[in-house]
Amino acid sequence: MRKRIFSILLALCMVLCLVLTAAFAEGKAEETPVCTCETACTAEAVNAECPICGVEGALAENCGKYAAEESGQAGASDDAPVITAADVQALIHALPEAETIGADNAADVEAQLEAIDEAKIQLSDEDFAVLDFTRYDAAAAALMALSGEPGAAFTPQTANGHSHCCCGGSVTAGDHTSHSDVTYQPWNGTSSITYTNNTAYVYLTGNATLSGHLTVDGKTLYLCLSGKTLASNGTAKIQVKNGGRLVLCDCRGGGTFKGATQSVWGGACIYLYTSTLDMFGGKLTGGKVTGKGGGGAIALDDQQCIFNMYGGEISGNNGKNYGGAIFRKFNANMPNTTGGTFNMYGGTIKDNTAKNGGAFFSTTGGTINMTGGTISGNKATQSSNDAGGGAIYMRGSGTINISGSAQITGNSSSLDGGAILMGWGTINISDSAKINNNTANRWGGAICLRQDSNQSTTLYMRGGEISGNRATKEGGAVHVFDKDCQFFLYDGKITGNTSGDGGAIYLNQEPSWLIMQGGEISGNTATGNGGGVYIYRTGSVCQLYSGKIENNKASGNGGGIYINPSNSGQLRVGNKPLVQNNTVSGKANNVYLPSGKTLTIEIGMSKGASIGVTTANIRYPVAFSNNYKKDYANYFFADDVNAHVEYKDDQKLYLVSGAVARPLTVTFDPNGGMLAEADKTKSLTTGEPYGTLPVPSYAGYDFAGWYTEQNGGTEIKENTTVTVFGTQTLYAHWTPIHVHAYTQQVQKPEALKTPADCTNNAVYYLSCACGEVSTNDADTFTAANTALDHDWGAWTQNSDEKTHTRICKRDTSHT
CATH class of the missing domain: 2.160.20 (Pectate Lyase C-like)
Incomplete structure (x- = not known):
């Protein structure tokens, strides 16, 4: 069918063009011939009176009635050629110049435009995009002018509509919170783009390569890649x-x-x-x-x-x-x-x-x-x-x-x-x-x-998380390097970072600052010193007014905070900071003060503050604070279980020999399991064992004990001595209950069900991957090629003295 339609279109175009050309060449304004047939012509019967069909050599396919009737017929051959962009472009080029279109040929031009419209809708987007509609648009505009609507705008219809929001249809982000569809015009990626009021909407119709810069100069271009390259x-x-x-x-x-x-x-x-x-x-x-x-x-x-x-x-x-x-x-x-x-x-x-x-x-x-x-x-x-x-x-x-x-x-x-x-x-x-899992060398x-x-x-950190980052040398999370650089921590979490020194934060040149008024520095690790914070230079300042520094680790000193002994870095405290449960090699080591170094109580301490202190000098009593007019001994504690904190007459705080029992409130976190509300907390004091610990439950898991961290950490048992005070959270650890799956064919003695004999292979029970052997007779397998064959003895003559017999040594019933 498409072959017939297209041949009609081309033939019509050729005839019209030849007639128009001849007319203009002769300088006459003759009326363009039109098919006058009332019935369709055939190859056997042609209307000789028709100015189209009666022309010598005219084809039946040229008849207008033929096209109308044929358009209702079915059965176009499968090998009918598909209309191409070149075919449609030929029809467009066959249109007369706009200035030659008048009342005498308007109907014919309109027929040509309609023929082009019918042909181009069969094209793909890619083929449609390469068409040049300049002549088409001009002809359409001329027809509209003749119709008395000179101001009417004519827009060629597209092969397929392409409309969606400028975001592509599904993006909701930032200030783009609603969608409004616009229509995009096809673009092949190489032709020029037409702008209307300095704006164009185009979509890429096929893969393309730019031959020169695509320049958007003072205009707005909406470009949809439409899945193409x-x-x-x-x-x-x-x-x-x-x-x-x-x-x-x-x-x-x-x-x-x-x-x-x-x-x-x-x-x-x-x-x-x-x-x-x-x-x-x-x-x-x-x-x-x-x-x-x-x-x-x-x-x-x-x-x-x-x-x-x-x-x-x-x-x-x-x-x-x-x-x-x-x-x-x-x-x-x-x-x-x-x-x-x-x-x-x-x-x-x-x-x-x-x-x-x-x-x-x-x-x-x-x-x-x-x-x-x-x-x-x-x-x-x-x-x-x-x-x-x-x-x-x-x-x-x-x-x-x-x-x-x-x-x-x-x-x-x-x-x-x-x-x-x-x-x-x-x-x-x-x-x-x-900001997580980044690395610096x-x-x-x-x-x-x-x-x-x-x-x-x-x-400024007012929320969020800096976690899992690693620095080879200093500052697993943040390195405050140059002088006057500052880090204000108000909220958020710095956790799971690692470094050589300063697992979380390293304060370098002077003055460099950490001002902590909230947030959490926890679970960081230094392979050297300062699991949480490393204070390096004399002018380096760590100011703690609130927040938590806990559960950090170091291999050297200062599980929580480390002050370099070669300089006079400053640790200033006030209000209600928590520095606790930080360790070195599993032992409490919160704030490490080198010999002769002290911390400064800068403003009054508040209820809830708790800071553990380790001094390099353990020849107690050792002063570890400035002189302050108020006794804040209850807000500090000794990491050394054989020492305690006292406020002396010189208004300084000291580590003094002798253990002093301090209260501890333990919170038990079932870590996904179930635990009775009454068992979730326990009150203890330093120096005593933890005693009876609650046992949580978790469907599909075996309880593996209480640990100081959600993952990893140190196990706390009933006979473990309490060395920390204040608050502590212990986390339940779990081991998945193993469900045996007997799928392994393992030939081992404990799995043998039936031994092999002369003629039969051995039968074994199936095993689990963990090594457990099934005892279910349905869980068996036969070990191929394990039959022993007969072990025949010597031939002996039978009593008839004519025949001989030999007997299997494995089974005497076999002869």
Whole structure:
């Protein structure tokens, strides 16, 4: 059927064009012939009176009635050719010029347009996108003018509708909280884009390669990748400049832009200059910087640039020196120039690489607002010259805000700041944000705070979590390196980090500060000193006014807090901090004070404060505080079970020989199991055994004992002596109950059911993987090739003296 329809369309087009051409060539305004048949012509019967069908050599297929009747017939052959874009373009080219269209040929032109419409709806989106409708639009406009509607707008209908919200249809993040559909026009990835009122909506109809830069200059382009791939030819990229805006989405998933890899200064996928990028979907990948700029995917080349990331992925790019994914303008001659904003509401930035700033780099400040999304697996590879920032490297009066559900995880630096290296600026962490499992080969497994141009960096933590990070040398979570850098801890949790010194926090140059007014530093480990906090320089200050430092470990000294003996680092306390249950080699070691070092009570202590103290000098009495006019002995305790705290006449606190019983309230956490409410707490005193401990239950598990940590820790038994006071939580540990599965065919003596004999193989019981053997007769197997065969004796002559017999030695019944 399609073959017949198309032949009619082409024939009609050819006839009309020939007639029109002849008429104009002769300079006459003859009326264009029209088929006058009342019934369809056939090959045997042609209407000779018809000006179309009666022409010598005319085909029956040219008859108008033939087409009408044939259109109702079924049975088009399977091998009928499919209409192509070239076929439809030929019909468009056959249209007359707009200025030649008048009342005399309007009906014919309208028929041609209708024929084109019928043909083009059979095209795919990809084929439709390559059509040039210039002549079609002009002809349609001319017809409308003739109809008395010169102001009417004519829009060619698309092969298939493509409408969705600018986000691609499903993204809800940041300030994009509702959806409104718009219609996108097809674009083949190589042709020019038509803008209306400086705005265009296009979707990619097929995989394509840019032959030159796609430039959005002062306009707004909404580009939907529609599951297709748009690739650079090696040097081409997308450029958005002079107030332009690019809104990138991908309604189908899998849409990709492959970046440039040759002669790239920066922004191998997208380059921004005084412009905005909104990314809702798609993937930017494969970009590689070869010049002196940066940004394997995106470069923000001035202070007015804004990048809003709502979704999508930026991965597998190489920023060379600066910014594996994103580069914020580097201006060596103007280091204090600041500006530019990156708002990350969702999406993923992962597996990008650069010498500095595995994901993001700026030495001219700017702002990062990260309320969602994930930055993961990026690498900063330079191991010298104060390099770093596995995820983010920023200097020059910048601000980094990390909040909401944002995550920075699994990034690495070959030097400092496994997640963030910040010099001169402010970092804010709050809500449920997480910075976890990052690594630094030197300082600051998560964050390293530095100076720039003699300006310092301040970190504010009001929530969130910094956990599971690792630094090879100092500061498993945070390294406060340069002078005047400060870390204010108000809330949130710093846990499970590891380092050589300062499992959680390392205070370096002077003055460097930790001001703790809340939050928790717990479960961190130092293979050297200071499981929680390491205070290094004389001007390094740890100020504790509230919060908890507990359950940290060190292999050297200072399970909780360590003060370097070579300097005079400062520990200042007041209000109600908790420093307890920190250990060295399993023994209480909370605050470690080298010989001659003391802590300072800076403001009054409050009920609930509890600080354990270890002094290097154990020739008691040893003063460990400044003189303070009020007795706060009850707010401190000796880590040494053979000592206690006293307030003496000089108004100082001392460790004094002799154990003093102190109260302890133990809370039992069933850790997923069940425990009667009355058994969840117990009151004890130091020096006595824990005594009878409650036994919880957990379906499918065996109780394995009470431990000091939820995972791992030290087991507490009934005869364990209480060495801590205040409060302690013990966690139930569980072992899954093993359910035997007899599936193993093991030939061992204890599994033998029936031994082999001369003719039968041995039968064994099946075994469990744990070694247990079944006793169920249904759980058996026959061991192949274990039959013993006969062990025949010598032949002996029978009494008939004609025959002989031999008997099996294994079974005499066998002869």
